[in-house]
Amino acid sequence: MVQLMSHRLLARLQRYWKVGSRHLKKGPTFTQGGTLVSESNEKFRRQLVSGVPRERLAAARFFSSHASASDLDHLQSALANESVTWIEGALKRAIIRADPDARFQPSIVVRQQTEDDHPEGYTTQVYAEALEVTSKQILHELEPLVGSARLAASREIPNFNESKTNAILSQLNDFMAAISRLRESASPPKTEEFHLDLTIDDLIGQTECGDDVVFQVSGKRPCTVDGDRGLVTLAFKNGLKNAIEAQQPELEGGSSRIVVTWGVTDVEYWISILDDGVGFAGNIIRAFEMGRTSKANHLGMGLAIAKQSMHSMNGDVTLTPRDKGMLYHMNWPKKAR
Template sequence: MTREEAATALDSNATEVRLQGARFFSRISETDDLQRIKAALRRETVPWIRRALLSAVARAEQAPPQQVAQLPSADDLGGLDAQQIFAKAAEEVADSLIHELAPVVGLLRVVLPKELDGAYESSQSRRYLDQLHGLMTAIRDLKRANAVPTYKQFTLAELIAEVIEAVPNPGGATIQPAGISRLIVSADKDQLRLAISNGLRNALEAVQLHSIAKPPKVVVTWGATQSENYVVIKDTGPGFNGDPAAALKLGATSKNGHVGFGLALAQQAMLSMQGDIALKNDEDGAHFEIRWFRDNENLIR
């Protein structure tokens, strides 16, 4: 899609066409695009298109004027756009960090137990090393969350079953899945997995610490409206401290030994697909909800 085609798309009566235009500008908007983007934003009522346009405004407001600094065209860069270049750079930086850190962490895991003579398991060194390992994992996940999404069709129930099986549940909390078994969705599967995994992991950690239900329970539901897909995770834990939205910030955590990346990574993964996350406290625990645009899907019950 060219810039002219994207500008025309913003005026379309078709939701899917406007979304394509909004996504184009969310990736490579410039200062000169601001007027048309803001005009489209004033008219737009569809939430996921508004989110893409807001991303476009933020990007354009940070961009230098065209006459001062002109980005290379996609043709000059072998078909890559600015977002793809950014994603590639982020991937290379993350890979370099992991490449340098992983051997050091691996060696420390071997050497420290020997040097501490059996005291390693209860030592501060182990706790700090576990935190470093968690940070490395978060760097990998941050790279994935910010990547340009690749949309594919798949069965949402199967992905959720895979997530439930893979997420640690040391407290043995009951996980109750409830949704349309054959709902086919269009999404970036890795980014959606990242978002659901972190939401479920947060819920399981919450009920392990405290639960109003015995045994502790987490309910995972999913489905689709006429325009959006959704996944909701509800737990019977103590809920979020203070403003739930604050939990979406990088580094926000109330748990000792956590880097505080989990829900922020989930949020970034959904924003990459022009989706969103909503957090709130209910009477019986916390409510974690993700939504994204429903595009070219088949609903089979």
């Protein structure tokens, strides 16, 4: 029963992923153009009344995570004049964040939308919004059920900790953790300035791997960048984990090497992870589809989460086969000055 629930929920997320991926191919992704979270919200307030739907949705999604009481009048005014369903939903969540006592009547007006409501980049925002809302709902419904199932099973099953039921429930917990990371990857970027070189050093230092894996690190120091540190971390940790799992030190004379490099160009920041492991078996493009994996006991969500993390910042993640091993490359644009 628990396995069936897990498969059905994964299938539901896969449907959202496939629909969203088709939309993403129709136009370039949209940069939030975010200011630092600690700065004034004036730019996003102006975007609330923009004539471009994708800008209004970006602003509404930002405030759904960061609104305060001082934003309430602007949000209520924007909602009163909004005609696009997805933007209305994000505005309502923003208003509830600013005023937890706010209540809304169900809408009974069905609006006819035209192509003018969907300019380039708008589908990217809608997809991210749908992914974030759906994963939140799934977690809200699933977490208490799994908790209750674990409590009941621990009371009713002898030697529960060694039982197959416990192992399956642990897999379901891993699945919920992956959904949580997926939701995080689709959230509006919280742009800040941070030290990329020190962040990479910390993440490598926190990585669990054997002494037979050697890291070779090379990049710009100091390296101060703009971006969402949490989203960069999600994507980087996935690439590093895959590189470690691909290693076969027993075939390499007792050790293997992973090379991590990073840098800055005129228009973007980038990180590359090169490994000399077993490479990738299968279609590289389909590797980023949710639920696709060639590894035993893996959910197949890691690369999908990494891809969405970078898309949320208008960046990307790519995999390139090498003569031996893989190149995992992630990049995101500099903030407009």
